[in-house]
Amino acid sequence: MSTTSQPLKLIQYRHPDKLATKKFDSLVGIDEHKTDLLYALQSIIDDKGLKSWTKKHHSKGLPYIEGVLTGDSLVILSGDVGCGKTELAHCIGTPLSKAMGGETIILFETPSDIRGGGHVGEVSLRITAAFDSAKSSLKKGEYGILLIDEGDDLATSREQTQAHHEDRSGVNVLIKEIDKIQRDKINLAVILITNRADALDAAVTRRASLHLEFQRPDEAILKVLLKKVFDGLEFYEDSFDEIITACKKNETSYTYSDITKRIAKQSMISAWRQDIPLTKEIILNIISKTKPSPGITNKIQK
Numbered sequence: 001m002s003t004t005s006q007p008l009k010l011i012q013y014r015h016p017d018k019l020a021t022k023k024f025d026s027l028v029g030i031d032e033h034k035t036d037l038l039y040a041l042q043s044i045i046d047d048k049g050l051k052s053w054t055k056k057h058h059s060k061g062l063p064y065i066e067g068v069l070t071g072d073s074l075v076i077l078s079g080d081v082g083c084g085k086t087e088l089a090h091c092i093g094t095p096l097s098k099a100m101g102g103e104t105i106i107l108f109e110t111p112s113d114i115r116g117g118g119h120v121g122e123v124s125l126r127i128t129a130a131f132d133s134a135k136s137s138l139k140k141g142e143y144g145i146l147l148i149d150e151g152d153d154l155a156t157s158r159e160q161t162q163a164h165h166e167d168r169s170g171v172n173v174l175i176k177e178i179d180k181i182q183r184d185k186i187n188l189a190v191i192l193i194t195n196r197a198d199a200l201d202a203a204v205t206r207r208a209s210l211h212l213e214f215q216r217p218d219e220a221i222l223k224v225l226l227k228k229v230f231d232g233l234e235f236y237e238d239s240f241d242e243i244i245t246a247c248k249k250n251e252t253s254y255t256y257s258d259i260t261k262r263i264a265k266q267s268m269i270s271a272w273r274q275d276i277p278l279t280k281e282i283i284l285n286i287i288s289k290t291k292p293s294p295g296i297t298n299k300i301q302k
Helices: 018-026 031-045 048-057 063-069 085-091 093-099 122-137 165-183 202-206 219-229 237-247 256-274 280-289
Strands: 011-015 074-079 105-109 143-148 188-194 208-214
Touching: 011 093, 018 085, 018 093, 031 048, 031 074, 031 085, 031 093, 031 143, 031 188, 031 208, 074 085, 074 202, 085 093, 085 143, 085 188, 093 105, 105 122, 122 143, 122 165, 165 188, 165 202, 202 208, 219 237, 219 256, 237 280, 256 280
Parallel strands: 074 188, 074 208, 105 143, 143 188
Antiparallel strands: 011 105
């Protein structure tokens, strides 16, 4: 196999985008995560907002803090399946563009086969190619986000007893490429998404300027979420309490996508099929037949 990296085709999404705005607004119950991610990404790829804040509140400057905030280019989003990590990453470019005065943001997504076919040295070469492709695709005045989903496939701890040489080499290259972005002052942020944060290599985790952990919605957030997805129905407050009680009967909590994509959608389809209004009773019936998505353990063997 060639010892030089070959071009790697990345999926590209340009922001601002109207559909991304709708998607961002529809993500209910994770408002703090949305804001934290927005400011973290802006501090990584564009320091104008930070400089403006510093000038306004600290006229003498805060050189050390500024250096820390504009340092590491990596952000980690971790947590259980169906809790909004990937959806937030896909739509964050548009509110980020708005915060930056309408600048063009390009989201680059690595392919699902980023590891390749298992050839010697292939993982390392494809990681390098992914970063090179994102950086070379950015034109002057454009800003980028490189999205690495299922990030534990590339950044699994090198301390694991079963870690293969190829995996260790891949992690080394990933760390090197993340460091190069900062050193070369590229307008590119990296979002790494994982369901298994404990599986990540410590050196990768240390390089994250922000690590957001996503949880399944608790009772308070669940109520907000239900009111959002069933907006327009004439439900009384006790009706939502009854629906929440039904949701809590399971040992495992429902995820955001369980509520928005399974329960809500199947409830509407059920009412449509019967040609009747959508009622609380239909929703409760669907809940009784819908099991929550299974959780994913974060424990790894050392």
